[in-house]
Amino acid sequence: MADPTTNLYQGASMTDTYDYSGGYQNMYNQTPGNYFVDPYRTGDQAAQDTLADLYEAEFQDYLNRFFPVEQDLIQQMTTGFEGLQQEEIGRAQQATATQYANVQGQQARRMAGYGLQMSSGYAQDASRGETSAIVAARNFARLRSEERRDQILSGGIGSALTQKSVISG
Amino acid sequence: MSGGGSNKIKDTKAQKALAKIAAKRFNLYQQYYVPLENQFMSDVFKMNSPTEMENVQSFVTALQQPKFQKQKVMQEQQMFAQGADITSGQFQDTSAQMTNAQARGMGTGTAEALSGQLDRYYQGMGNIIAMGQGQAGQAMSGLGDVGALAQKRGIAEAQSDMSSYANTLGAAGTGLGLAYGYSRGKSGYG
Numbered sequence: 291m292a293d294p295t296t297n298l299y300q301g302a303s304m305t306d307t308y309d310y311s312g313g314y315q316n317m318y319n320q321t322p323g324n325y326f327v328d329p330y331r332t333g334d335q336a337a338q339d340t341l342a343d344l345y346e347a348e349f350q351d352y353l354n355r356f357f358p359v360e361q362d363l364i365q366q367m368t369t370g371f372e373g374l375q376q377e378e379i380g381r382a383q384q385a386t387a388t389q390y391a392n393v394q395g396q397q398a399r400r401m402a403g404y405g406l407q408m409s410s411g412y413a414q415d416a417s418r419g420e421t422s423a424i425v426a427a428r429n430f431a432r433l434r435s436e437e438r439r440d441q442i443l444s445g446g447i448g449s450a451l452t453q454k455s456v457i458s459g
Numbered sequence: 460m461s462g463g464g465s466n467k468i469k470d471t472k473a474q475k476a477l478a479k480i481a482a483k484r485f486n487l488y489q490q491y492y493v494p495l496e497n498q499f500m501s502d503v504f505k506m507n508s509p510t511e512m513e514n515v516q517s518f519v520t521a522l523q524q525p526k527f528q529k530q531k532v533m534q535e536q537q538m539f540a541q542g543a544d545i546t547s548g549q550f551q552d553t554s555a556q557m558t559n560a561q562a563r564g565m566g567t568g569t570a571e572a573l574s575g576q577l578d579r580y581y582q583g584m585g586n587i588i589a590m591g592q593g594q595a596g597q598a599m600s601g602l603g604d605v606g607a608l609a610q611k612r613g614i615a616e617a618q619s620d621m622s623s624y625a626n627t628l629g630a631a632g633t634g635l636g637l638a639y640g641y642s643r644g645k646s647g648y649g
Contacts, residue, residue: 329479416562423567
């Protein structure tokens with residue numbers, strides 16, 4: 291039956307039809323359950339009333355499911371950007387260091403197979419090479435994240451965010 | 460206007476029928492499309508998780524490793540064929556250079572892939588927001604169940620294939636948006 295406050299038709303089986311995944315719900319605190327509109331209104335203004343219900347239900351659905359995501363994205367691109375950028379840079383550095391460790395290990399084992407040891411000069415070269423590669427990877431990640439932010443803010447997402455505000459509904 | 464009569468305009472039969480259809484379409488959308496959208500959203504939200512990033516990293520490593528390894532073996536064989544002495548400084552220098560190149564290449568490649576995965580995540584977020592814009596802006600309506608199921612299956616199958624996973628996911632999101640826009644355009648009101 292229709293909820294007296296929101297006038298939304300709350301189908302009894304709505305939570306049975308779909309269960310929100312845990313991660314999704316936890317991330318944005320959306321309340322589970324879909325919005326349904328009573329199609330069987332009666333009275334002289336039945337059509338207007340139904341449409342009014344529909345607008346309300348659509349907007350509530352948007353507020354519940356999409357608006358938190360928009361807010362999150364705005365946060366990620368503004369106040370949260372620095373932290374996320376550092377994360378990305380850190381990941382790039384970590385990835386490069388890991389690859390160096392792996393490849394050097396392989397090389398050491400190969401040389402051991404020939405009965406040879408890595409010289410100290412070799413180790414120094416490798417260390418210089420790693421430092422240089424890490425600097426390159428960090429710079430790459432920094433530029434990449436800034437480029438991406440520009441694209442997000444000026445591109446499709448940016449215009450979508452400004453086109454539709456809560457007020458214009 | 461006579462006496463105590465209502466001055467409200469009565470809805471016509473046609474208006475009532477359209478409104479009823481619109482409500483039913485909306486309910487169908489809620490029942491069939493919303494779970495699909497939520498599934499898509501959930502998949503997108505996971506794309507920048509540490510687990511997913513690790514997956515990308517091992518995937519790229521597994522992809523690059525054999526190529527570099529093969530090249531290295533070939534180069535060494537070439538040097539042996541030219542009579543290089545394995546204990547010589549020259550051989551070891553060259554070997555060190557190749558190792559460094561491999562490590563650098565694999566490191567950069569991995570960094571690139573990790574940033575690329577983030578690009579995909581944000582592309583997914585863009586798709587979600589596009590969905591929401593349609594949703595908030597105006598009505599919605601029913602949809603082809605066939606299309607919905609096809610998209611769902613596409614997402615499920617794409618998930619089993621790491622390499623095409625995110626790409627297909629992006630395409631699925633676009634598909635959802637398109638299908639949604641189409642059904643919205645055909646909706647009986649608004």
